[in-house]
Amino acid sequence: MTDPQNGSEQAAVRGLIQAVSDELGHDVAPEWQDAARSHPRHHFLPERIWLEADGAYSSIGLRDDPEAWFAAAYTDAPVITQINDGSEPDDPAEAWPSSSLSAPSVVFGMLGMLDLRDGMTVLEIGTASGYTAALLCHRLGNDRVVTVELDPVLAGRGEKNLQAAGCSPTVVCGDGLLGHAPAAPYDRVVSTCSVRRVPPEWISQTTPGGVILTPWDNPWICWGLLRLTVGEDGVAVGRFSPHSSFMLARTQRDDVQLFRDVVKDDHWADVSETVLPRRSVVRGDAAFAVGHRIGDIWHAWQDTPVDGVADRLWISSTDRASWAAVDHDGSDDDRFTVRQYGPRRLWDEIEAAYRWWLDHDRPGPERFGLTVTPEGHRAWLDTPTDWWPLPPFMREP
Template sequence: MTDPASERRRMAAALVRRGDLKSHWLRAAVESVPREQFLRPGVFLDEGRSWRPLTVAGTDPDEWLKIAYSVDTLTTQLDGHLTADRTGAPVVGVPTSSSTDPATVVGMIEALDLAAGHRVLEIGTGTGYSTALMCHYLGEDNVTTIEVDAQVAARADAALETVGFSTWTVTGDGLLGHPYRAPYDRVIATCAVRRIPYAWIRQTKPGGIVLGTVGSWPWGTGLAKLAVSDDGTAEGAIVGRSSFMQARAQAVAPVAGDLSARTAFADSERVALVSPLVLKEWMPAFLAQLAAPGAQFVRATRSDGSPSRYLFDPERESFAEFIADGGSWTVRQGGPVALWDDIERSLVTWHGAGVPDVDAIRLRVTMTSHLYWIDRNPALRWEHRLVRPGAGSLPRRLRPGDAWLPS
């Protein structure tokens, strides 16, 4: 029979070889905390178009440990309620809770620069595995974790108790933080947010760190690491690519219905200077979200079988429709904001700057705004002010001939 301790050591060694696991204290935590305890009652394995449930009770113990100590993200809940013990056959659904792959877990914890005695607020408990790793080093009284889903929180709390950590597990909206145990030295979010909530900044000590994934698309998101200042602002950088489930309070329902009806009346039509297909790439997708926050990218097929792509911004009642036309794309835009003009301008400027990656972007957060920029590129600057949609002046529209970016 497979020894769980040897599996933990094997996984830790693999994470060290990959360069994800660097701290001696964190390696000791990985080698000590039993990840399999945080996967109960079971997981769903991705089979492409469906999810196959596996439970602890119904799986060979050796196979279960092999799954538990793989370096994969393991889905533990679908559609906000379904767990593996509640179905006996493959099902279709949307993942809503998971045990994130260990490389990402330890990489984020390493980025926190933890020291003994630090007090940490974790947004998004999930299974509780990352909570346990931090408790192993900091002690259970120094870690507060908050989870919006009561059932998920209860399972995580039970698992934490099982492995010996009676930490502060709170059910609530993590976007509001947890002021009752503030201030914290570190705040870490294991969900993606459209913007860093100011509550996290306010509840962090000056000199403390806030770490969270920003962006609202499933891809093209970045890990923001911010240092909090005495004046209540926070500044830092996007330190790398990162992908997490969206915070439930900010999750956006997919655009549905008759897309042709939604885009029937356009204010302008022109040849796109940049192909919308670049939005499949990580950095262009991140820039698109900076230039048009709130926009959703939608892929579809027209009745004649030709591909089409859309951008919708429901809050600002604007759209862009892309129609394939031989080797180029025609863009039709409607509403008060020319979405593609804004995005295209950023992409053209970014290309001219030498296509820097996402870790070149810096970020400053105040009570009223998020400011993103790339150093030495004054045109690559995006400010998102917390005002009602439509307030203020709108940027001018990009005209054909202004600039060009190969696609």
């Protein structure tokens, strides 16, 4: 007789595999289907999870609402497993996600991009719940997988989940941006957190011809996957693919507040006008191009900052030395007031980058690439020979 609970679990896994296949536009490879069936996703969820809707986060408990909790495990969507680095705020409005199970279509899409072969070794950055590590262990074997997690609580939880699933990879509690040299070199390095610069340790710990796959975060826009191949000379070259968004590696986070660190009362800005719609440079392919072209700017929106201004787009350089503000008065007039301060004219740079994007036939992320050398990061369009330097990543002035 079939166990009803086990039958429900198997049906849920089958439904998830089909949903992932539909999203990817092709069947999940047989080896990954087998891994998904062997390691049901709900086994890697904590008893309390959070779901996002319209920018707010609501919690679901296994004990309080087991049906909703189980359904979340088998929906092709991310599930938040930790908020605020494990320190829950008193005000729910101040909650922000700090760890999650990524959408299954993203997970299996990335696993496919790794192009794994029998006998390969993999370094995973970001153990979290242990789900991806379990899938990798099923495919390659326990002794072929090393996974690193910075958060001690998450590392312990992930290792416990892996042991319960019958998996025993090497689990390291430490800074994943440093890799794990004792087990290097690796044929593949895959990160489940985004980075703004590729750590040199990842490259030095990857065997020549090996692949590094990581989500990318730009201060201007935080999405894209970067797939690099490491050469014999230690230079890594590769291209982007679009639309995957991951949490930024904790050691690359900024702690910047606009009015504490950037804009001061004694700043006197130059005033001009623009007809370039502000929202066209902060979303979609244009935003990816602007961020990748300039590399060291970020933005924020402010509603009704002063009388007569409906909303304001703030822009700042990551070194906090220059800023710009672009205002709209709320009328139907498509003209915007621009204020710029500091040694750089940031809005002028954005307009130039936007014109460059138009002149190059509105390229999407898949036409962009990156070359990482010991001297720095070179961004390029279409071919590595047509490159420009990305400025050094800065967390502190």
